[in-house]
Amino acid sequence: MADTIEKKERMKIPRQTMPEQKPDVRKTNFKEVPFGLTEEQALLEATRCIECKKAPCIPGCPVEVDIPGFIRLIVEKDYAAAARKIKETNSLPAVCGRVCPQEEQCEIVCTLHKKFKPVAIGYLERFVADYERENHLVQLPEIAPPTGRKVACVGSGPASLTVAGDLIKLGHKVTIFEALHKPGGVLVYGIPEFRLPKAIVQAECDFMAEMGVEFQNSIVIGKMDTIDELFEMGYDAVFIGTGAGLPNFMGIPGENLIGIYSANEYLTRSNLMRAYDFPNNDTPIIQGKNVAVLGGGNTAMDSVRTSLRLGADNAYIVYRRSEAEMPARAEEIHHAMDEGVEFHMLTTPINFIGDDNGKVKAMECLRMELGEPDASGRRRPVPIEGSNFVMEVDLVVVAIGNSSNPLIPRTTPGLDTNRWGNITVNEETMLTSRKGVYAGGDIVTGGATVILAAGAGKKAARAIHKYLMEEVKK
Amino acid sequence: MPKVVDNIQIGPLVWKMRVEVPRLVAKAKAGQFVIIRVNENGERVPMSIAGLDKENGLLTIIYQVVGKTSAAMTTAPDGGEISDCVGPLGLPSHVDNWGTAVLVGGGIGIAPIYPIAQAYKEAGNKVHTIIGARSKDLLFYIDEHRAVADELHICTDDGSAGHHCFVSDILKQLLDGDEKIGMIMAIGPVIMMKVIAKLTRSYNVPTWVSLNPLMIDGTGMCGGCRVTIGDETRFACVDGPDFDGHKVDFDLLTSRLGAYKEQERAAMKRFLANPGCKLAPAVAAFSYPDEAK
Numbered sequence: 001m002a003d004t005i006e007k008k009e010r011m012k013i014p015r016q017t018m019p020e021q022k023p024d025v026r027k028t029n030f031k032e033v034p035f036g037l038t039e040e041q042a043l044l045e046a047t048r049c050i051e052c053k054k055a056p057c058i059p060g061c062p063v064e065v066d067i068p069g070f071i072r073l074i075v076e077k078d079y080a081a082a083a084r085k086i087k088e089t090n091s092l093p094a095v096c097g098r099v100c101p102q103e104e105q106c107e108i109v110c111t112l113h114k115k116f117k118p119v120a121i122g123y124l125e126r127f128v129a130d131y132e133r134e135n136h137l138v139q140l141p142e143i144a145p146p147t148g149r150k151v152a153c154v155g156s157g158p159a160s161l162t163v164a165g166d167l168i169k170l171g172h173k174v175t176i177f178e179a180l181h182k183p184g185g186v187l188v189y190g191i192p193e194f195r196l197p198k199a200i201v202q203a204e205c206d207f208m209a210e211m212g213v214e215f216q217n218s219i220v221i222g223k224m225d226t227i228d229e230l231f232e233m234g235y236d237a238v239f240i241g242t243g244a245g246l247p248n249f250m251g252i253p254g255e256n257l258i259g260i261y262s263a264n265e266y267l268t269r270s271n272l273m274r275a276y277d278f279p280n281n282d283t284p285i286i287q288g289k290n291v292a293v294l295g296g297g298n299t300a301m302d303s304v305r306t307s308l309r310l311g312a313d314n315a316y317i318v319y320r321r322s323e324a325e326m327p328a329r330a331e332e333i334h335h336a337m338d339e340g341v342e343f344h345m346l347t348t349p350i351n352f353i354g355d356d357n358g359k360v361k362a363m364e365c366l367r368m369e370l371g372e373p374d375a376s377g378r379r380r381p382v383p384i385e386g387s388n389f390v391m392e393v394d395l396v397v398v399a400i401g402n403s404s405n406p407l408i409p410r411t412t413p414g415l416d417t418n419r420w421g422n423i424t425v426n427e428e429t430m431l432t433s434r435k436g437v438y439a440g441g442d443i444v445t446g447g448a449t450v451i452l453a454a455g456a457g458k459k460a461a462r463a464i465h466k467y468l469m470e471e472v473k474k
Numbered sequence: 475m476p477k478v479v480d481n482i483q484i485g486p487l488v489w490k491m492r493v494e495v496p497r498l499v500a501k502a503k504a505g506q507f508v509i510i511r512v513n514e515n516g517e518r519v520p521m522s523i524a525g526l527d528k529e530n531g532l533l534t535i536i537y538q539v540v541g542k543t544s545a546a547m548t549t550a551p552d553g554g555e556i557s558d559c560v561g562p563l564g565l566p567s568h569v570d571n572w573g574t575a576v577l578v579g580g581g582i583g584i585a586p587i588y589p590i591a592q593a594y595k596e597a598g599n600k601v602h603t604i605i606g607a608r609s610k611d612l613l614f615y616i617d618e619h620r621a622v623a624d625e626l627h628i629c630t631d632d633g634s635a636g637h638h639c640f641v642s643d644i645l646k647q648l649l650d651g652d653e654k655i656g657m658i659m660a661i662g663p664v665i666m667m668k669v670i671a672k673l674t675r676s677y678n679v680p681t682w683v684s685l686n687p688l689m690i691d692g693t694g695m696c697g698g699c700r701v702t703i704g705d706e707t708r709f710a711c712v713d714g715p716d717f718d719g720h721k722v723d724f725d726l727l728t729s730r731l732g733a734y735k736e737q738e739r740a741a742m743k744r745f746l747a748n749p750g751c752k753l754a755p756a757v758a759a760f761s762y763p764d765e766a767k
Contacts, residue, residue, distance in 0.1 A: 179693050181511060181518075181558045218560045220693055224501055245695035249707070256700055256707060256726055258733040265696035273517065273690070279744055282517040282543060283690075284737035358729030405694055407712070 013048045015117035016041040023338040027308045030193045030276050033335060034098075037120075042127040046074035049119050052111050057121060060109040063455040065089045067106060067121055074124060083132035084139070086125060091165040092158060092454055094133060094200050095187060097126025100451045101329045133203055140210060144171035148474040151464060152177060152235040154221045154408065157185020158450045159441030160241035161204065162457025163464070164213045170465050174213045175235070179220040182272060185243055186442075187450070189272040190264070192302050194309070195332075198271070222407035227415075227437060236472045237436045237464050240423060241457070244442035245405035249398055250294065254352030259286055259360040263299045263399035270306050285310065288395025292316045292363055294349060295399035296326035297447075301333060303397040304341050315341045316391070320348040320368050320381045346370070346381065350388070352396065363391045402447045412437070422446055429463035430456055436472075438464055475555040479532060481548065484614050486756055487539040488582065489548050490524075496531025498561050504589035505567025505684065505716055508533065509692040511558040512546045519543050520689045520711075522586035522661070523562070524615075533559070536585035536614070542741040545757050549749070563692045564715045568682070571598040572656025576648055577623075578641050578670055579605045580662025584615050586684060587661045591622045594659075600624050602655075604644045606662075610635035642669050649677045658682070660719065664728050671719035681719035685710045687730055702726050 019035040020026070026033050037045065049071045057067040065086050073082035086093040102122035110118035132138050149172050153160035156178035164174045182188050184201040209215060221227065227238050247262030249255055261269075266285070269275040273283035291307040293300050296319035308315045317336070319326060322345050326333060337343070346368040353362040367387035370379040404421035416424045416433035423432055423439040430438045440456030442448055479492040498508065502523055509518045525534030539545050550556055567590045575594050579587035584605045595601050603623035607613045608631045620626050627644045628636030637644060641662070649655060658681040660670040667683040674681040687699040687710050694712035701710050702723035708714065739762065746753075746760060 179560070180691060181560070218558045220560060220563070223562055223693075224497060245693070247695070247697045249697065256702055256730070258730055262697040265690060265698045268690055268696055274515070278737065279741050281515045282741060284517075284734040284741075286733070357732075358726070407693060 007050050010048055010050055011112065011116060013044055015048065015120055016045045016123065018120075018123055023340070026194065027305070027339040030309055032197055033194050036130055037123050037127045042074060042124060043077070045120050045124055046071045048112065050111065056109040056111060057106040057119075060106040062105060062451045063089050063458055065106075065125075070128065071119070071121075071124060074128060079128045079131040080135075080137040080139075082128040083137075086128065089458070090451070090454055091162050092204060092450070093125050094129035094204065095158070095196060096451050096454070097122050097124075097129055098196050099191060099449075101449065103330060105451070133200075138207060141169055143169055143211065146173070147171040147468065149173070149236045149468040149472055150175070150234055151237045151239065151468070152230045153239045153241060154227070155179075155185055155241040155243055155441075155443075156183035156205070156215065156217075157187060157241055157243050157441060157453060159453040159457040159460075160185070160239060161208060162454045163239045163241065163440070163461045164208055165211070166458065166461035167464060168208070168211045168213050172465070172468060176208075176213060176215050177219045177221050178215065178217045180272065181218050183215050183217060185241070189268045190299065190302070192267065192271055192306055193276075194305070195302065220407075222411040227408065227412045227434075231436070236468055237438065239457075239460055239464065240408055240432070240437065240439040240443055241441045241453070242405055242408050242443045244402035244447040246403040246421075247398070248401045248403060250349065250400065252349060252351050254354060254360070255398075257352055257354040257360040258358050259288065259394055260352060260396045260398065261286075263293075263295070263303045263397050264402065266303055266397045267299070267306065270310070276306070276310060286395055287311045288393070290314045290316075290393045291395040291397070292318050292349075292391060292393045293397045293399055294318050295401070296321065296328055297399065297401070298328045298332055299447075300397075300399035301328045301336050303399050305336055305339060307395065307397070308339055308341065312395070316344055316393075317341055318344045318347050318349065318365065318391075320346065321378060322346055322370060325378045348381070348383070349396075353390070359394070360396055361392065361394060363393050363396060365389055365391055402442070404443050404446070408443070420446065428459060430460035431463060436467065475557055476559040478550045478552065478554045478556060480552045481550050481554075483548070483754055483756070484536070485612050487760070488536065488612065488614065489539070490534060490536050490614075491547065491550065492527075493533045493535070493556065493559050494531055495533050495559050495561075498559065499526050499528055499531045499533050502526055502533070502562035503566035504569070504593040505586070506562040506564045507692075507715060508535070508559050508561035509563060509689065510535070510547070510556060512543060512550065513557050516546070516557060517543055518558075518690055518692070520563070520686065520692060522684065522686075522715075523589060524585035526589060536582065538582045539757055539760060541738045542745045545742065545745055545749075545753070545760065548754055548757050549751050560692065563711060565713070567593065567659065567684075567716055569593045569597050570657075573600065574602070574653050574655050575599040575657040575659070576602045576604065576645060576655055578645060578658065578660040578662065579603070579619075580641050580660070580666040581607055581612065583660070583662030583666070583684075584613070584619075587659065588615055588618055588622070590659055590661075591619065595622050595624075599656075600653075602627065602648060604629070604641045606630065606636075606641035606644075608632065640669075641666065642673050645670060646673060649674070649679065655679050659684075659716075664724055664731070667719060667722075668724035671722065671724070675720050682716045683719040683722060684715045685717055685722065685727060686715070687727060688733065
């Protein structure tokens, strides 16, 4: 069909709109907000791709998925093949199709973007991944004969899942060690159900298990066994994908009052422990009526939208810079605004005020203005003297970022980190300062994205495979 | 899923559970803790290590019924399973030879103080152990403690066994006595640890306490267990659970422990009305101390 449609005609097709739950409905439930394109929409959207000779979308993708390649397969109505094409480079299309900031990666460089709206590459990736899964078309890839070599992955987030998926196909034995009781890392504890259904994360992990990856949950490497002990146990290489699991707090007075959560705690209670379905699940969560979330990233959006769904009358984002500087995805900022979140920009709290029972009841804030750029290149916010005011809040979520959890660096002698505690690695091979030990994802970069972690996993898997085959004698 | 070897009632609302977790037991040390999940929908709760049978790979935990999860734990049958037992978490208790050391176990604290007493004894200390509870039927582990301590002191609030006084009264007698005490370690209800720390500050004897805030992951990822030590915030799960008793803000800990009081009571009421299985009589008759029957 595509061959018979002229480029000009294709460019006239409007970008398909993602069908979504309406804001006033969706803010009362935890179900996924976007419904996914219909098949008809997916075909129309795929037809919009004009198959540029130089395909700027491919280098726009952090892992260089063959985007025109998979889109062509959609046009040919071979959706499962399209999913497999993506999986040649990205093992997690159902996840990335939902959470990647395509508007900053593949879609922003799409040729169509110059005059029209870019091809909805993310929606299409999601469509084929969901189609493949829902129609039971997921095929086990061919697994190479056993190499006799064993790899341990520490952490079960996107970086480790990608390493495991690649290495298992090459015939190595792979074990993923996860500290929590469910695998997925930030995919399962950090990103809410309404943005990334946990059944999808479980399906991805189940697929890994079917390929032969061994999952050992509820094992804390660094407490149960150290990395050195993993080598003693017979593993030939170790990949560290433990993430940025150390919550940053403001360090201001009153921060230990009841009702002040780190985003990690708030989201872990809600997402992993399903506190949104208390008391069917035993973990409670404080359901504030006036909720302030501090921060401007995706985690802040996830937290504030969770609070609405948990019954907040007023939900605020409090961010010390302006909207233009917010690192969150534009799509999620708009979702939050449509759901009724109030955005307080250029505002920062300076202390928390508690009631007689040790619970937070208010937050004193200062207004800010933008001054000179700081190290991140963004204009530094500067407090406006005397602009103090008090906000009434009964729940505060601190979503100002995470640093590296120190458990692995502290228990692995010779593992170099930078001054922020991130593990230092060779950028091409992801090799750390220890032989046979590799690392990738947020533990290396600080809090970043799923696709960057997956990309690091791809590089690490290549380097680990080379190391195992060339330097580990069997 | 970890196997429950046995789960026995040893006091009016106190149970002793042994779980088969050989790898964990091989690595665990006195003063550390584990996080338990009773079933798929269960919450993650920290439990102090009360015993380590390294030969058989068995972990002993002793728990008091205080709410839904601990009540549900009592229903795990011998030979049954719990969903998870993660560990060993936290830092092991610091053990050294201080000459003479005093260990104080109050109420349910009588359990975790036992392996620590063993470790202190092995390090060459002369060990005084003080164990206390509200009444005779709340005491346990007496033979175990007697086998380890050079001197065992027992007391009850109501005088039904041992001395009729609080653990702090016995500690004060020891502090006023002739022996030079090099270290004190106290585990028990927050109020008890607070009183002990206040007492020993005036005698200038180093005092460690084991803190028990609410926890979720137990690996330092969420900050839910944060405590104030001096001017600083620390995470009990990775920096503790032992802390310098003279620097702990006990009132903050007490306050934070009450964060979910309403939800906890609602969950317990719901469970008792519909436990889905037979409950031990003491559990079925449970009521909160401050509630009218």
